[in-house]
Amino acid sequence: MWWFVIGYVIGHIGFMLGSMPILAVGGALFLYGAYVVVYGKPREE
Secondary structure: OHHHHHHHHHHHHHHOOOOOOHHHHHHHHHHHHHHHHOOOOOOOO
């Protein structure tokens, strides 16, 4: 579940800085968090 928070924070920082790579990384982490929740992976941190 923390991937949602981490991804959102990183994505928000990237958006504020206008940095697309940082925004992309945040988005990727956010989508990974969504994937973990939807498919119920056991390795949640």
